[in-house]
Amino acid sequence: MDGKVIKLKGVSKSFNNIPVLRDINMAIEPGKIYALLGKNGAGKTTIVKILAGVYQGDSGTICYGDEQVSLKSPKDARQLGWGFVLQDLGLFDNLTIAENIYFNNFPDEKAGILNKKSIFTNARKLCETVGINIDVRTKVANLGMGQKHIVAFLRLIALNPKAMIIDELSSALTHEDTKRIFGLIKMYKAKGCPVLYVTHNVSDIYSYVDNIIVIRDGEVVIDDRIENVKDNEILISMVGKDLRKRYPKLVAAKGSEVLRAENISVPGLLENISFALNRGEVLGIAGLVGSGRTALAKVLSGLLPGYSGELYYNRKKIRLRSPKSAVKQGICLIPDDRVREGIFNVSDLRLNITIAHLNAIERPRLNFMIDHRQEKKIVTEYLDRLGVYYFSLDQQMRFLSSGNQQKVLIARWLLANANVLIMDEPTKELDVASKVEVYNLINEMIRENKAVIFISSDFTEIVGMSDRILVLAAGRIVLETDKKNATNDLILKSALKEVIP
């Protein structure tokens, strides 16, 4: 058995002055499978990307064996023989499974000319070893999420890697597939490969790993053999103490029913979702990636018009065919990918705040024109009210910090008289101070008799900030509970219910 140890020494990384990794020291020894755990935002993916050469650490070194290595680009990592499966998979939808598996690693390639037949034959053989039965000539675009993950894994195997670093693979797979995949991983482990397996819940791979490393807030908090670590200890170390008491959640008077969903279904995404929401309430929606949370948010905000089931707004039946119809009613969405779907990056603060409700700044008699004085007044008013740090109304949105950007998005919907504000991962990438400010804004909204739907992967946060909680798994509601009875553990176990049959 031969293999070299991968060591991270003193690695730190910040983005836009927000520290994401603080002095990370880790050793991944050959012939062992390490589970790297941590909740969303803890820094796991950043570590993976640094090892993959996508990012470079601001400080610290990486050693492979006895030598220090410099990973300035993914090519460097690949030349060391390291194989990766990253969170966004990096597959080519328009190419076939076989072509994806052997991409840039083509068998029998002669001077740049490909041997198509051998690509398909080898791919077929590889699939058989894992027990996968798909035609390797299928285009990846036609595969389901789980199958895509398997293809990404096979691509890693095809490299015959000397080290494996895998980010979030099993949450998309069935129990059977996970077993098969770990069968292959164990073969490479026996050959001396160091294996780093990143996940944010450990239950599904508990029996396969040797060691556990837990990251919280950019620091290593546990690094030990799995036998020495107790189950609940892992959970607590991932999320810190039970912070429920630290969340500034205000309980407001419950008003009339503002939104009701009955048997909302979208084929392949949601199944029979029913719930009711009252004014003054915060409804938390928890669930793992792929559980249907974002699909539900999209249905409620008009982005998925092809749903079946009924929606009632203020007890009147409505049909949401487009975002415009949702916004008109007052149902507004702050998407989780706020940079790509929420923010007008190159536009100024004025536009970003007023765009959803230009009527607020229209000229009294000529409605199609803008009243610039009114615009300045209102925009300044909202920016000050939310405590956004800016130096000019004309500055581009992209120069604001994430926290301030999020506040501007909230300001946009406050101005637009949102009655139901759906917030998908509102505190993602935010520092602690900004998180608290967002929580306070939520309090303000429910004090003003609005309702908030709060979607998050952070179970502690959901438990801390919601009045009621829905847990989704595989497109269905698996648990409905209220704040009093909810604990992190309960939610985590329910969220995993569909993953483990």
Added chain:
Amino acid sequence: MLKQRFDDFYKWIIKANIRFYGIWIGLVLLCLILSLATNNFLTVSNLTNVCRQVSVNIILACGMTIVIISGGIDLSVGSILAFSGVLMASVMLRYGMVLGIVTAVLAGAVLGFINGMLIFRRKSLAFVVTLGTMTIWRSITAIYTGGLPYTNFSDDFLVIGSGDILFIPIPFIIAIAVALISVFLLNRTKYGKYLYAIGSNAEAARNCGVSTNAVITVAYTICGLMAAIAGIVFSSRLNSAQSQGGLGYEMDVIAAVVIGGTSLSGGRGKISGTIAGAFLMGLLRNGLNLLNVTANWQQTVIGIVIIAVVLWDKGGHAAIVKDIRKGNTDIL
């Protein structure tokens, strides 16, 4: 904290605004250099001539600026120019000047509308769609005219292209009017806000309840309408309306828009910049003419200027892409 504030401020100054003011500095410098290098440059007759020459480009470029701000592009403006010029001439022959002009303008709007409908909210298709319509409109025009030009227009009509009001060429007055209307539309109306929003992030705009399809279609309609106005001025100046009119003009139009600081990826742009861009090219051509530089070398110089401006542009598309790649807008 103070240093942070200063850094941000500095970034803002450089990235947001210098691209729009830098062009005017360049223009002034150019005029200085040219007036020193030649005798005739800084004369009233020469400068008013330049104004007359850039007018058609400015009219086309205003429509193009609107479309580019929305995140699209319209390659068919030259063809719409030819089509409406010929249609106008044909109608004018039988039914008089006024009806001719009105028909031409309406036709431009209709062609633009067709562009918008074909693109239907998917701004990424703009290039291919307008490439197609560019060929279609011009070939239809060629079929209609059989390759022969309309000419010998009435003196009343020729005044449009060759006349002056108080020393200011009429084409230039029309160009300024079109520019002012565009400025009004972009800066002072709700529509303008929607346009900038869609150009900046079409998906986010849709999420905010903006009717992206309607706004984009209107943008292309306006562009077509302005191309028709350009066609009328063009035909009047040349006393000729033919299917070859405006051939290749879209390149100069896009050049003016880009030099003027408008980002090709949408969401940012100013008419004033476009006018400055049009003048930069017009003055450059004029100066090189006076210096007896051949037309081919003139094109080389203009090409170099375009590349220089785009590369130096710190707030533009290239700079934004670099920021995103460096990881400045995605964390974990």
